Amino acid sequence: AVRGLVVKAATVVTPKYTSIKPLGDRVLVKIKTAEEKTGGGILLPTTAQTKPQGGEVVAIGEGKTVGKSKVDISVQTGTQVVYSKYAGTELEFNGSKHLILKDDDIVGILETDDVQDLKPLNDRVLIKVAEAEEKTAGGLLLTEATKEKPSIGTVIAVGPGPLDEEGNRKPLSIAPGSTVMYSKYAGNDFKGKDGFDYIALRVSDVMAVLS
Structure with missing residues (x-):
C-alpha cells in the first residue's frame, strides 16, 4: 500500500x-x-x-x-x-x-512549542536528525534538492517502553546519546527551534545503533 x-x-x-x-x-x-x-x-x-x-x-x-x-x-x-x-x-x-x-x-x-522538550511515551524515541552531507564522495557540492536526507541521528529522549503481556513496561534497549539509523518513512517530523530537524518514531523503526 x-x-x-x-x-x-x-x-x-x-x-x-x-x-x-x-x-x-x-x-x-x-x-x-x-x-x-x-x-x-x-x-x-x-x-x-x-x-x-x-x-x-x-x-x-x-x-x-x-x-x-x-x-x-x-x-x-x-x-x-x-x-x-x-x-x-x-x-x-x-x-x-x-x-x-x-x-x-x-x-x-x-x-512547550519546542520539540526538544518532547517527552516520548510508550515505545517512542525522539531523534535529532544528522545534517545531510554537503558533498558527494567525489567532492561534488550537493544542492538542497539533491542532498540525500540521512536516516541517521542522535537519540535525544526515549519513552518508558511498551507493555509486556502482564502489563509491565519493558524498558527500551536504546539510550539517549546513541547514534542510530532508522527507517526512512516512519514517524513524525519536526523542526526544532535550533533549526535542526527532529523525528519521533517507534523503537521498532530504529534499525541499528552506530558507533
Missing part, C-alpha cells in the same frame, strides 16, 4: 451533544489550530501552514486490562500531546476540531 495516499475521513460533526466520554484506552484531544501567521506576523497561505499533530487532552478513558493488570492512560487531562500522523477519528465538538485516538497513538507530551 502506498502510504502517501492517505485520505483523512470526513470530520464527524456532533452539534447536539454536550459531552464525549472516551472508552477503554482512548483519549479525546482538542486539536491545536494551525499557525496562520509566521512569527513576524506574515499571513501564511494554507499550503504553508504546518498542520499540527498536537493538541490538549480534554477527556480520557478508564484504561485497559493487560493480563491481570489494569493499565491507566499514560496522560492526564490538560496535558499537551503530539500524536501519530494518521491516528484517530476527527470530530467537530463545541465548535472546535477534536480527535479520538488510542493511548498508543500518542507520541509524547510536549508542554
Whole structure:
C-alpha cells in the first residue's frame, strides 16, 4: 500500500451533544489550530501552514486490562500531546476540531512549542536528525534538492517502553546519546527551534545503533 495516499475521513460533526466520554484506552484531544501567521506576523497561505499533530487532552478513558493488570492512560487531562500522523477519528465538538485516538497513538507530551522538550511515551524515541552531507564522495557540492536526507541521528529522549503481556513496561534497549539509523518513512517530523530537524518514531523503526 502506498502510504502517501492517505485520505483523512470526513470530520464527524456532533452539534447536539454536550459531552464525549472516551472508552477503554482512548483519549479525546482538542486539536491545536494551525499557525496562520509566521512569527513576524506574515499571513501564511494554507499550503504553508504546518498542520499540527498536537493538541490538549480534554477527556480520557478508564484504561485497559493487560493480563491481570489494569493499565491507566499514560496522560492526564490538560496535558499537551503530539500524536501519530494518521491516528484517530476527527470530530467537530463545541465548535472546535477534536480527535479520538488510542493511548498508543500518542507520541509524547510536549508542554512547550519546542520539540526538544518532547517527552516520548510508550515505545517512542525522539531523534535529532544528522545534517545531510554537503558533498558527494567525489567532492561534488550537493544542492538542497539533491542532498540525500540521512536516516541517521542522535537519540535525544526515549519513552518508558511498551507493555509486556502482564502489563509491565519493558524498558527500551536504546539510550539517549546513541547514534542510530532508522527507517526512512516512519514517524513524525519536526523542526526544532535550533533549526535542526527532529523525528519521533517507534523503537521498532530504529534499525541499528552506530558507533
